[in-house]
Amino acid sequence: MELICPAGTPAAFREAVDAGADAVYCGFRDETNARNFPGLNFSRDELKTAIAYARRHKVMTFVAINTFMRAGQEKLWHDAVDDAVRLGADALILADFGLMAYTAERHPQQRLHVSVQASASNADAVKFLVETFGAKRVVLPRILTIPDVARLARQISCEIEVFVFGGLCVMAEGRCSLSSYATGKSPNMNGVCSPASHVRYREDGSELVSELGDYTINRFPAGEAAGYPTLCKGRFDIAEERGYAFEDPVSLDVMDHIDALRDAGVGALKIEGRQRGKAYVAEVVSVMRRAVAADATERPALLSRLRRLSEGQKTTSGAYEKRWR
Amino acid sequence: MPATPHLSLSLGPVLYLWDGPKWRDFYFRIADEAPVDHVTLGEAVCSKRLHFIEPHVAEVIERLEAAGKKVSLASLALVTLERESQLVRGLVRDSIHPIEANDLSALGLLAGKPHSIGPLINVYNGATARLLASRGATSICLPPELPMASVSEIVRDAPDVAFEIFGFGRVPLAISARCAHARSKGLVKDNCQFICGDDSDGLIVETLDRQPFLVLNGVQTMSHTCQSLLQELADLTAAGISRIRLSPQDCDMVTVARIYESVAAGLMSAAEGLARLVAAYPGVPLSNGFHYGQTGASWIEAPAGARNGGERWQMR
Numbered sequence: 001m002e003l004i005c006p007a008g009t010p011a012a013f014r015e016a017v018d019a020g021a022d023a024v025y026c027g028f029r030d031e032t033n034a035r036n037f038p039g040l041n042f043s044r045d046e047l048k049t050a051i052a053y054a055r056r057h058k059v060m061t062f063v064a065i066n067t068f069m070r071a072g073q074e075k076l077w078h079d080a081v082d083d084a085v086r087l088g089a090d091a092l093i094l095a096d097f098g099l100m101a102y103t104a105e106r107h108p109q110q111r112l113h114v115s116v117q118a119s120a121s122n123a124d125a126v127k128f129l130v131e132t133f134g135a136k137r138v139v140l141p142r143i144l145t146i147p148d149v150a151r152l153a154r155q156i157s158c159e160i161e162v163f164v165f166g167g168l169c170v171m172a173e174g175r176c177s178l179s180s181y182a183t184g185k186s187p188n189m190n191g192v193c194s195p196a197s198h199v200r201y202r203e204d205g206s207e208l209v210s211e212l213g214d215y216t217i218n219r220f221p222a223g224e225a226a227g228y229p230t231l232c233k234g235r236f237d238i239a240e241e242r243g244y245a246f247e248d249p250v251s252l253d254v255m256d257h258i259d260a261l262r263d264a265g266v267g268a269l270k271i272e273g274r275q276r277g278k279a280y281v282a283e284v285v286s287v288m289r290r291a292v293a294a295d296a297t298e299r300p301a302l303l304s305r306l307r308r309l310s311e312g313q314k315t316t317s318g319a320y321e322k323r324w325r
Numbered sequence: 326m327p328a329t330p331h332l333s334l335s336l337g338p339v340l341y342l343w344d345g346p347k348w349r350d351f352y353f354r355i356a357d358e359a360p361v362d363h364v365t366l367g368e369a370v371c372s373k374r375l376h377f378i379e380p381h382v383a384e385v386i387e388r389l390e391a392a393g394k395k396v397s398l399a400s401l402a403l404v405t406l407e408r409e410s411q412l413v414r415g416l417v418r419d420s421i422h423p424i425e426a427n428d429l430s431a432l433g434l435l436a437g438k439p440h441s442i443g444p445l446i447n448v449y450n451g452a453t454a455r456l457l458a459s460r461g462a463t464s465i466c467l468p469p470e471l472p473m474a475s476v477s478e479i480v481r482d483a484p485d486v487a488f489e490i491f492g493f494g495r496v497p498l499a500i501s502a503r504c505a506h507a508r509s510k511g512l513v514k515d516n517c518q519f520i521c522g523d524d525s526d527g528l529i530v531e532t533l534d535r536q537p538f539l540v541l542n543g544v545q546t547m548s549h550t551c552q553s554l555l556q557e558l559a560d561l562t563a564a565g566i567s568r569i570r571l572s573p574q575d576c577d578m579v580t581v582a583r584i585y586e587s588v589a590a591g592l593m594s595a596a597e598g599l600a601r602l603v604a605a606y607p608g609v610p611l612s613n614g615f616h617y618g619q620t621g622a623s624w625i626e627a628p629a630g631a632r633n634g635g636e637r638w639q640m641r
Contacts (some may be wrong), residue, residue, distance in 0.1 A: 177498045
């Protein structure tokens with residue numbers, strides 16, 4: 001199975017290549033990609049250099065242009081596609097139908113991957129994208145169980161890539177406006193979720209309060225580590241119950257299920273984390289590279305090492321296991 | 326000569342779980358009394374709920390059509406199970422009524438047939454609207470988070486489609502494979518006991534500072550606020566929007582529809598309409614921030630001049 005690795009910076013990109021990635025994915029430094037965070041992402045020149053480096057090591061480069069084109073400013077997205085093609089991207093990861101149509105028409109030879117943000121969660125949806133835009137691969141939303149993935153794989157003609165490690169969206173990706181409801185900025189339109197520009201921490205007595213926009217997302221008693229106020233991983237009150245209403249502050253880890261995913265027909269495993277530093281990327285990629293190749297007896301030791309990298313966070317298999325629902 | 330702009334009202338599907346008789350009686354009253362031209366109905370949120378309304382769908386459609394309403398059927402918003410795929414295929418194959426596509430599977434299956442696009446399909450630009458139109462979409466309800474600047478561009482860019490705006494109701498903000506509603510009551514989705522039926526207008530999620538924030542509706546998360554674009558009707562019509570969607574809340578929707586009708590016809594000021602809306606749906610703050618590209622939960626006073634545009638256009 002291919003290992004698809006994140007790079008938010010040229011340095012992380014090189015680390016991912018050196019650590020054994022089959023493909024590295026990245027985006028331009030603007031609103032055209034879903035990790036539009038300050039200090040991240042690539043200029044055209046940086047992408048050109050990165051692609052050349054990857055080529056020398058026989059590694060592929062996927063360029064994520066996976067936000068939705070803002071009406072009237074489509075040129076920003078069109079330029080991103082044209083430039084990524086010109087610079088030699090091995091695949092474009094797209095979510096917007098309008099942009100997929102543009103790409104299929106202008107660059108019919110370009111390999112097109114369906115972003116997780118497109119929310120193609122079933123066989124008919126995938127067939128629509130394959131038939132309409134010639135999509136070669138779909139990145140599945142993190143809402144399917146492994147048996148769901150296996151059933152889907154039997155019914156479609158394109159490759160399947162799934163997220164296995166890193167951040168976890170609780171909501172169906174590409175269909176969530178929680179962030180813009182609280183801050184005016186959304187993943188679909190701006191490539192951000194719960195953006196740092198709208199985050200505040202304040203002390204209230206012995207508690208640290210984290211806020212997103214005008215809303216308290218969590219309160220941490222003294223001694224409890226304060227997490228980032230991602231909206232869907234906040235603590236809320238529902239009637240008399242207080243707790244993590246949607247999901248605990250966990251990250252995704254389904255490496256225990258590599259063999260089941262392979263048997264299900266998954267061809268590529270994706271690591272989330274373009275916002276992560278190069279050291280993290282290097283370590284995660286090299287351990288995962290070995291874990292994928294290892295047999296069932298060697299794997300647990302490697303995976304426990306991987307788990308330490310989740311920074312003390314709890315991990316979950318998410319929707320891949322039915323009981324998560 | 327451009328035609329005189331018209332605005333019609335459409336009623337979106339009931340997104341909450343109401344029991345069969347309540348659901349049926351709601352639509353009977355809509356048929357008899359509400360000034361809406363289009364009604365889209367059916368279960369869009371959770372396939373587990375379908376059996377509640379199924380026994381009543383035929384009689385509801387009959388009553389609505391007898392009253393002159395145009396009826397469409399909503400497809401499921403989230404399709405992951407084989408059973409759900411079969412439901413969507415069956416709906417597309419068998420329905421004699423137009424389908425509103427709410428996920429990509431319906432979109433694919435409806436190619437070549439006249440259909441409409443629901444607000445949960447990501448239409449953020451004219452290119453996408455034109456592509457969908459070329460495949461048979463005749464109307465598109467734009468995503469609620471779209472700002473007016475985008476709405477105007479898209480409408481201008483895709484002249485062959487009728488555009489609808491989410492003009493009243495709690496905004497569907499997210500959908501998940503996990504049921505937070507069941508979870509909040511110590512249950513899981515697969516054994517949910519249809520607990521979402523206890524909250525006919527959603528279950529309020531408050532911040533730890535007891536500020537109402539969101540509501541749970543089964544696997545869907547909605548705004549606590551009620552989006553209202555009553556002040557903006559004139560601008561929306563001027564921009565080429567032809568329908569306003571009213572999304573059913575557990576309040577007097579006939580009164581809500583009449584308020585929108587009166588304001589749209591220039592017979593009532595937007596200010597008075599808003600005051601009446603607050604009385605009709607008490608305890609739920611209004612929002613319109615998405616329309617202005619601001620925080621969706623916020624309320625923005627419309628600029629003067631946008632409030633009373635009744636003389637420029639008329640109700641059909």
